[in-house]
Amino acid sequence: MKGKGRPWSLGKKVGLPVVFLSCSVFFLAGFFGAMLLSQDISSFRPNSRTLESVDDEEYESMPHGYTGESSIDSIPFQVLSWAPRALYFPDFATANKCQRIIEMARANLKPSSLAYRKGENAENTKGIRTSSGTFISASEDETGTLDIIEQKIAKVTMIPWTHGEAFNILRYEVGQKYNSHYDVFNPAEYGPQKSQRIASFLLYLSDVEEGGETMFPFENGLNMDGGYDYKKCIGLKVKPRRGDGLLFYSVFPNGTIDQTSLHGSCPVIKGEKWVATKWIRDQEQDD
Structure with a gap:
């Protein structure tokens, strides 16, 4: 013992x-080993699928040509769709600029018209487009507002401003709409074209309480079975917000028409919709 x-x-x-x-x-x-191990493991995790902010970074600009610019711009955007190619630009223009454009256009509004296809006329196309609008070129704007917007559109599209038509300023009141259509002119339907619309930029000049969305019913190939009702408001919808921009392309890089670029304006249910449309062509336009 x-x-x-x-x-x-x-x-x-x-x-x-x-x-x-x-x-x-x-x-x-x-304890400390676990801490070190956790740090090592975290370093092998996949990165988040978000873009890092570059607001605090400084970039040195490159030497530029006669028509280039000396500064570097940052214009935020979001890809909404690849079929059609549609990009969204938040806060593309200030509220003051938007209101200035509205005031320029208000006194000259007329019922919106259509480009007729073979066999079409005012009678058999009644009700397709019910908005009112007017055309204003940047050279007519003494305030310079439209010139600033036009130059910015040229930057994001990488298509010179000389290829753009005059701004079409549109107002949609309650119940007004634009049925699904193409901005591009198919020669088989409209006859030979001197130049072709290849892209459209919409600058929303006002908020809309309800309705008034820009819609793409054929987005990603949907609803293309031949039975689509062109009056329906379906598919990808973009809600108008004052100062925001929407860019979409009507043709592919090879020049053929993108059938998924069919689009329209849903009826305004509550409020009023103002939008400035810039159609961009493949050739220079007369001012």
């Missing part, structure tokens, strides 16, 4: 501090 009791007595006097010290060392080592 004494022989068995002696090791216990020795452990009690010497072993406990050693054990306690050993446990403390292993605990601390495990």
